[in-house]
Amino acid sequence: MLALERVARGIEPLTARLRPGHPIPEPEGERTVRVERVEHPAEGVAQLTLVPARPGETLPAWQPGQHVDVVLGGGVLRQYSLTGDPSDRSAYRIAVRRIPDGVGSGLVHGLREGDTIGLRGPRNAFPFTRAERYLFVAGGIGITPILPMVLSAHRAAVPARTVYTGRSRATMPFADLLPGEVSVRPDDECGPPDPAAIVEGLTPGTAVYVCGPSPLIEAVRARTPEGTPFFSERFAPAPVVDGEPFEVQLGEDGPVVPIPADESALEVMRRVRPATAYSCRQGFCGTCRLTLLSGEADHRDRPTGGSPRGEEFAPCVSRAAGGERLVLDV
Ligand code: FES
Incomplete structure (x- = not known):
């Protein structure tokens, strides 16, 4: 059985902060798009029609199931599904539900026609395959x-x-x-x-x-x-499956943090360091990755480029064997 999980676009699950010097792996560059239209197709839902900021440009083709990374004010990054007509290369559409206290959805709902935002992708984490x-x-x-x-x-x-x-x-x-x-x-x-x-x-x-x-x-x-x-x-990270308790050390001389069997390292690290960067919490965006200084990791993220896999650790999903200590460069 094939199951591909990612965070739902349009849902406000996270607070992402881009780490200086630690860019999100992205095969295609960031483009600037203009909010052409803001609509409200349902209670608490804003739909944005996004067009290239420079007239005459077209947007990359996309397939159903693909999403874009939306770079909002302050570098806040969110992933949202493309929800318009894939044959329309002149505009993208995303729809976002407003979540109380949600940083990303609040920023999206604050956008007005004529505003510009950054866009990366499209990327595919929910492939639409042929079937009978x-x-x-x-x-x-x-x-x-x-x-x-x-x-x-x-x-x-x-x-x-x-x-x-x-x-x-x-x-x-x-x-x-x-x-x-x-x-x-x-x-x-x-x-x-x-x-x-x-x-x-x-x-x-x-x-x-x-x-x-x-x-x-x-x-x-x-x-x-x-x-x-x-x-x-x-809409949210998958529960931890087959987890064992391990430890992460935050820096060579930093504190050692125990990670329980049923919690992700990211969730625990966020309690210790609330500014810990993250976005998708499902191992596909690369935002949370940290350099692994020592220890043997059980990598559960999806490689997206950048450093060789063994040198980085995605605490949102990756783990280690019971009792192992991973030293991370934070
Ligand atoms: S938060 Fe996206 S890979 Fe960890």
């Missing part, structure tokens, strides 16, 4: 990467069923844009999602795509027949 048919499941703002997938499948005349859940219709953007066989199920009308009903009738050859809160993903995954291609994108 699809089951798409979206929870709330998780609709953002699912919408272009549904549109593409519909355009290619590939059979697809879409289940869209959320708190209430008013909070669920884009429900009216979904073509084909669609079940819109707001909790306040239909009750909580029933994962068994969602996967009922799955036939061989169906690929399942889920984007939403972790409990929805795990419930659908648990009821999906073994061997079914399963792709998911979550």
Whole structure:
């Protein structure tokens, strides 16, 4: 079973600070885009239409499921799914739900038409693959990467069923844009999602795509027949699996911090040093990586370039064997 997890775009999970001298690995340079339009397709959701800041430029082609890194004020970095029409090279669209006290979503919601922001990518952490048919499941703002997938499948005349859940219709953007066989199920009308009903009738050859809160993903995954291609994108880091307690030392002469079996090194380090840089918390953006001075790491991140893997450690997901001490250059 294939599961690719990343932080959901449009959700406010994190506080990212770019570390001086420690750039995020990025194969494509940063471009400046202008906010052409700000819309509110649902309660608490801002949709931005982004166009090249320089007239006549086009934006790189993208595929459903891809995201962009958005560089906001103060160097705050967030990843958001592209949610517009992939065939439109003149503009990108992202949609972001406002989260109380959320730094990134607050900055996005503060943008006005005519403002400029930095953009990197697109990058792909939620690949849309060919299949005979699809089951798409979206929870709330998780609709953002699912919408272009549904549109593409519909355009290619590939059979697809879409289940869209959320708190209430008013909070669920884009429900009216979904073509084909669609079940819109707001909790306040239909009750909580029933994962068994969602996967009922799955036939061989169906690929399942889920984007939403972790409990929805795990419930659908648990009821999906073994061997079914399963792709998911979550709002928050995956729980630690098969973890053992180890230690990190913050600098050659720095404090030694014990990391419990069920917590990431990043979460513990943030308690000790609240300014610790991070962004995706799922091992794909590279923001949290630190030079590994000594110790044997269990690397669980996805390489994205930069230094050789063995020389860096991504504390958001990577770990070490029980009792090991990793010395990090902080
Ligand atoms: S926060 Fe993105 S790789 Fe660790």
